[in-house]
Amino acid sequence: MKIETEELTAVLGQFNPWWRGDRIFDLPAWHRAAFAELKEWLIDPPTLRAIFLSGARQVGKTTLLMQAIAVLIGKKVPAANILYVTFDHPIMKLAGIEAVLKAWREREPKQEGLEYIFLDEAQFIRDHGTWIKHQIDFFKHRRIVFTGSAMPILQADQESGVGRWHSIKLTTLSFYEYIQLKQIRLPPLPAIKSIKELFSFSSQELLHIKERAHAYVGHFHNYLAHGGFPQTALMNNVVQAQRLLREDIIDKAIKRDMTALFGVRRVLDLEHTFLYLCLHDGGLLDMSALASNLQVSRATAQNFIDLLEATHLIYRLPRYGYGKEVLRGRYKIYLADAAIAPAVMLKGHSFIEDPEALGVATEASVLKHLFARHYRQNVRFSYWQGKGDQEVDLVAEISDQIIPFEVKYRTQSADIRSLKGLVAFCSEKKTDRGYVVTKSLDDFGILSQKDQNAVPIFRIPATLLCYWMGELELNQHT
Numbered sequence: 001m002k003i004e005t006e007e008l009t010a011v012l013g014q015f016n017p018w019w020r021g022d023r024i025f026d027l028p029a030w031h032r033a034a035f036a037e038l039k040e041w042l043i044d045p046p047t048l049r050a051i052f053l054s055g056a057r058q059v060g061k062t063t064l065l066m067q068a069i070a071v072l073i074g075k076k077v078p079a080a081n082i083l084y085v086t087f088d089h090p091i092m093k094l095a096g097i098e099a100v101l102k103a104w105r106e107r108e109p110k111q112e113g114l115e116y117i118f119l120d121e122a123q124f125i126r127d128h129g130t131w132i133k134h135q136i137d138f139f140k141h142r143r144i145v146f147t148g149s150a151m152p153i154l155q156a157d158q159e160s161g162v163g164r165w166h167s168i169k170l171t172t173l174s175f176y177e178y179i180q181l182k183q184i185r186l187p188p189l190p191a192i193k194s195i196k197e198l199f200s201f202s203s204q205e206l207l208h209i210k211e212r213a214h215a216y217v218g219h220f221h222n223y224l225a226h227g228g229f230p231q232t233a234l235m236n237n238v239v240q241a242q243r244l245l246r247e248d249i250i251d252k253a254i255k256r257d258m259t260a261l262f263g264v265r266r267v268l269d270l271e272h273t274f275l276y277l278c279l280h281d282g283g284l285l286d287m288s289a290l291a292s293n294l295q296v297s298r299a300t301a302q303n304f305i306d307l308l309e310a311t312h313l314i315y316r317l318p319r320y321g322y323g324k325e326v327l328r329g330r331y332k333i334y335l336a337d338a339a340i341a342p343a344v345m346l347k348g349h350s351f352i353e354d355p356e357a358l359g360v361a362t363e364a365s366v367l368k369h370l371f372a373r374h375y376r377q378n379v380r381f382s383y384w385q386g387k388g389d390q391e392v393d394l395v396a397e398i399s400d401q402i403i404p405f406e407v408k409y410r411t412q413s414a415d416i417r418s419l420k421g422l423v424a425f426c427s428e429k430k431t432d433r434g435y436v437v438t439k440s441l442d443d444f445g446i447l448s449q450k451d452q453n454a455v456p457i458f459r460i461p462a463t464l465l466c467y468w469m470g471e472l473e474l475n476q477h478t
Contacts, residue, residue: 052168
């Protein structure tokens with residue numbers, strides 16, 4: 001659509017204050033774990049590719065872009081050679097990318113050196129995959145960073161991106177990042193290189209950690225209630241935070257993005273699908289029951305699940321195994337952040353008092369932290385079902401390691417009788433260790449087992465696991 005150049009340049013001027021010599025205001029002094037990776041690929045890339053920063057709405061992608069731009073300005077990159085534009089803006093969306101670039105250069109003539117183009121919510125650019133492929137192939141003087149909160153599932157775009165862009169996945173805030181964002185001062189915990197180190201800690205060292213960790217527990221529950229979205233994490237009133245989060249997810253991510261990008265006509269059915277998942281968070285997905293509840297075909301229900309995964313709102317875990325064992329198994333569905341279900345249902349802080357809801361929220365948070373820590377290692381997550389009622393919540397396959405995690409976030413201490421599934425899996429798959437994620441700080445240390453030759457299992461409180469996973473995620477890039 002034709003948009004007057006004057007109108008375009010006026011909006012671009014608001015997006016790019018550095019053109020006027022103004023600084024970028026309200027940038028946090030600290031950086032997310034993903035920032036170091038973004039900076040590396042922007043300043044000194046291993047190979048020439050665009051950078052794709054993906055994540056849900058309001059997860060902090062724009063802040064990362066602005067922090068990267070601040071770095072470029074600090075390195076004396078000419079302000080005229082830096083362009084930021086969000087295609088979430090109606091004028092930008094209507095004008096199209098080529099008109100935006102033309103307006104940019106009419107207002108700010110190119111200076112010597114590389115050009116840096118930051119495209120926010122690039123899924124609204126028509127044929128964005130083909131356009132970015134063309135830029136990488138033929139415009140070697142440009143560095144392109146683009147974000148997406150709901151990238152269309154198009155095979156053509158996936159093929160275009162092979163070898164053309166490097167993907168960085170931005171999850172919601174880790175518990176460690178939440179502490180940093182809110183500037184909460186707590187007794188320092190020892191830094192570790194891996195949770196495997198904990199097996200070698202003495203009882204005195206574990207006691208020392210436990211004493212310091214007491215101050216973290218209340219903040220961990222607040223983190224589960226407020227969630228890992230930076231804007232809502234900073235709000236003191238949990239009800240207001242949940243209302244804002246519900247609006248962002250239901251009204252924007254589902255109703256608006258799904259209609260605009262995927263042409264979803266049955267938006268109400270899609271919303272009901274998401275509400276169904278909120279009520280069954282962390283559970284096995286019964287596709288027939290879902291389709292029956294929605295009164296839609298199984299194929300339609302499956303398509304809705306695919307779309308929700310594309311908008312970074314859910315994780316899907318297959319059953320552990322290979323071949324028919326996996327194909328016949330149902331998926332487990334987890335929401336992308338522990339606070340989403342309570343927010344959508346507007347439960348306030350009451351879910352903290354509900355042991356079952358709190359356990360599900362913790363399980364979802366554990367998965368998110370493990371995923372964020374290890375996804376660059378091509379980790380595969382699954383769940384395991386054995387004979388009878390034997391099961392394991394999470395199985396991480398990292399390189400040649402198989403590491404099981406069972407979440408027991410409850411008042412009762414985790415003992416060998418409540419961990420039959422975990423013990424059976426460790427024995428059957430011959431793992432070198434296993435973990436049970438607990439609630440109480442007293443439930444911390446190597447699990448006592450009668451069989452001296454049994455696979456060692458470590459009990460680790462969820463508060464500590466999530467904190468350390470977030471810290472390790474940050475340290476692997478710094």
